Amino acid sequence: MNGSGPLAGIRVVDFSGYIAGPFCTQMLGDMGADVIKVEPPAGEQWRGQDPFAPGFSKSFVALNRNKRSIVLDLKSENGRGVARALIASADVMVHNYRPGVPERLGIDYSAMRELNPKLIYASNSAYGQKGPRAHQAGYDLVIQAVSGLIASNPTPDGRAPRRYAGIALIDFTAGQMLAFGVLSAFIQRLRTGIGQKVESTLIEAALSLQRQKLVSVEALDGQCPQPAKGTVRERMRTAASHANDLVERELYYRTYETSDGYVTIGCLNVPQRKHFMSIVGLDDPWFENPDALPQTDDEDRRRRALTSYAESEFTKKSTTDWVKAFEDCGVPCAPVQMSADLMFDEQVEAGGYFVGFTMPEFGRVRTMGSGVSINGRPEGHRPPPELGQHTQEILDELAALPAAATSADGDRRT
């Protein structure tokens, strides 16, 4: 058990795999919770896929430090017995099985609540427990599709939807939400002594990322306005041409090619735009409030002329020179970088965002930390466990518990 950190003394039994669940439990482990990862005999699905270190994938390493591993076959009587004992001793349990699986494995909410009324029962699923898609499994890309995300990011010709960012945006969002739910439920338990069911879903995480778009006014009769007409294809093409139009027109909230790379500028208020104008050598009253001007053909032409002038000016100096010029006036700007470079970036280094640990028979590994600081960063991280590395240790701990032991009292930690 981790001896320090704000969550020291809290036991989490983690049945989850892939990203959302493991990310949630790693955050809890980083903060000191004792996270016991329950793995099927063949190991968590992502343990060995695409190995980075012997027997460990990059994903597994990135999402499973500060946990102990126990192997349990939940389809055997013995495995289920140990799982029940573990859950009885826990404060939190987390899984990301598809609906119906927990019932088959004998670890569904109603049974677990009876076993341990203080338990916080947290799960992530693709679509939740109700509704026509509830039974379906889901991964990030599939949910990006069904939630509108990829259609809102069409290729410039508007012919194909594109995944956002090539990273599992939704899974990480869902994992964070789940951790937020677990901690909120835990705080409530400190007052009431009773556990709760906490659920996150990939679909809700995907919608929550688009919350600024998802605002509408109900008519007085309670009816919601009908969505815009047209097929997804038609609407995607309109979105793409609108985006291209904006890229062409916008001078001050975009990326420019420089003599040796790219620089991104963000001016969203008039003083910033004025600085932009003088740094780039543009002088045009339109610039101060472009949105207020009518969209005539002439205006369009003038904007395009300004844009192409700015584009050609940007290629005359290096990225560093541009960054310095804008920074000196307080205009938000940054060089365009590759993510791998950030591992050794001075700013990131100063923030202490990365953590390190030694993986036996492999070496020192550097990876992204918990993403949040509470009076400094947690230290002393333990590497991701070997499959079943702590099986015997955890069984011995369970055997030593008094027969009636359930989860610890919340207030003993206050």
Ligand SMILES: CC(C)(COP(=O)(O)OP(=O)(O)OC[C@H]1O[C@@H](n2cnc3c(N)ncnc32)[C@H](O)[C@@H]1OP(=O)(O)O)[C@@H](O)C(=O)NCCC(=O)NCCSC(=O)C(=O)O
């Ligand atoms: C992740 C999944 C797509 C994986 O689908 P599946 O591989 O079909 O897994 P399931 O959860 O349905 O469970 C598979 C079977 O394994 C069995 N099972 C599981 N654990 C055990 C143990 N310990 N022992 C014995 N058997 C086990 C379980 O009973 C099921 O068998 P049966 O009982 O016989 O059926 C789905 O679980 C899912 O949609 N989860 C919710 C959303 C989610 O978290 N998605 C991944 C986010 S990461 C992501 O999107 C990304 O990486 O990108």
